Amino acid sequence: MATSRSTPASRARSTRPSPPRAISTRSVYPGTLTDVTGGDGAGSTSSPTACASASGRAGAQTSSSSTTPPGRPLVAVRGTAARPVSGTTGRSAGSGRSRVGPIWSPPPSGASRVVFSDLVHATTPSRTDEAETSANDHIRRTNLQRVLTLLHYRGPRRRPEIALATGLTRSTVGLLVAELAQRGLVTEVVAPERGRGRPSPMIVANGDGVCAIAVNTESSVLTVALVGLGGVVHQVLVEAVDGAEDPALTCDRITRLVAELVTCAGPERRILGIGVAVPGQVQVGDGVVRHAPHLDWREVPLAAMLTAATGLTTTVGNDAAVILGATSAFGDGLANDLVYLVGRPSGVGGAIISRGRLVHGASGYAGEWGHVPVAQPGRPCVCGGVGCLETEVALDRLLAVAELDGDDPEQLAAALIRRDQPELETEARRQLGHLEVALRTVVNALNPGTILLGGFLAALLDSRTEHERSALVARAVGAAAETVTIRGTYGDAEQVLLGAAELAFVTLLRAPDLVGPA
Ligand SMILES: [Zn+2]
DSSP states (O other), rough: OOOOOOOOOHHHTTOHHHOOOEEEOSSSTTTOOOOOOOOOOOOOOOOOOHHHHHHHHHOOOGGGGGGGGOOOOOEEEEEEEEOOTTTOOOTTTTTTOOOOSSSSOOOOOOOBBOHHHHHTTTTOOTTTOOOOOOOHHHHHHHHHHHHHHHHHHHHOOOOHHHEEEEEEEEOOOOOOHHHHHHHEEEEEEEESSSSSSSEEEEEEEOOOTEEEEEEEEEEEEEEOOOOOOOOTTEEEEEEEEOSOOOHHHHHHHHHHHHHHHHHOOOOEEEEEEEEEEEHHHHTTTTTEEEEEEETTEEEEHHHHHHHHHSOEEEEEHHEEEEEEHHHHHHHOOOOOSSEEEEETTTTEEEEETTTTTEEOSSSSSOOGGGSBBBSSSSBBTTTTTSHHHHHOOHHHHHHHHHHHOOOOHHHHHHHHHHHHHHHHHHHHHHHHHHHHHHHHHHHHHHHEEEEEEEEEHHHHTTSOOOOHHHHHHTSSSSSSSHOOEEEEHHHHHHHHHHHHHHHHHHHHOOOOSSOOOO
């Protein structure tokens, strides 16, 4: 169950919103200016409070500031003052942290990455006539992809570093950077260099000028964020939702929040589209939510609804796959044979990587670990089953026992690790017992090299001793348990936004040459 971050004021504002309104923004692709009428335009709710707080932060992030860590992003919680997102740091384009996971390069030994185009069946914009694309154009596009993808996922680089990383000559890199700059996709920042000689400019993905809107739909909280190229989170809006609601209402709500972000972003920012993470089964290709039990949605054409309402191309993906993709792309790479389980407010999701590739299953819905049966008899589950993993291993039950409100996941993690609250410790042991049943099934069925636990499952894991952690997979059959590594990963609140934005960025990364001049 989602943990409400609402306030009485925000609850009061969670009544039926206005109909979808027209949003006018500038498309990154020439000839496809988005100015679509999706309603009567009434009820514009541009929030001065949210806009002022957000634009104060975003406005400070000029292109040249990309080499300066922006610090924690502001989140505008409806009806309250802006505050930082707990556990969310945003990404500084100038952080210089090593990034693994570009689409184009072989992964380092033992590491793999989720390719976002696998999640969305991304295509280049329809105006492209591939038959007329010459071989030279194809090579140029590929090289532009390589350079932009490197800067997007791994952060700023000097030209010689780009040449080294891509294997391209310095002169070719110079031409490619010039073209990317002309299209407004990268900027140059002169950074002081140690030693003598001229300072060498740093090439930075233009996270301030090229953005996507990320949406995360939980059962009681809706989050909408403006995310810049390079993984810079500019602004986050959070709104309470009173449980499962009609998808049309959620679409209205998202449309209104997107309009606020577009207004705050201003005309100088180009917005590529919207990416939405949904806790449920999403049909890859057309963004139809087949079933999202915690939202009580079935067969909802969410991508088409939001595209029509906002005029921004919308792509929808499963939240766990989206988080894993961002963890892979912006993180340290992933094991080639990995099972991922993430405990979120809306339940337990998951995904599978086998031999370096995301496993989709026959229809694209593999990885629903939250609905593995672990208790008989057990509690009824929203999926219609009984005794599913997520009915027994649940964040809201831990929060209730710990008497926490869920606003700060680090508080729960700290309480679990202290192990000084007897009731919480009892509940943690009970939940870990059920998690062990699920992990036994995981190991027996898939023989993964790594089990990665995210969200509150990571906190549960990290609260245990080494011996207790090993016991979670020790009862699997035979030799499979001998080689599996189990570890936790944090940051899903940030990763879900970065990953959702990637759903919109993936088309750009495939064809930077189709972007019009800045
Ligand atoms: Zn279930």
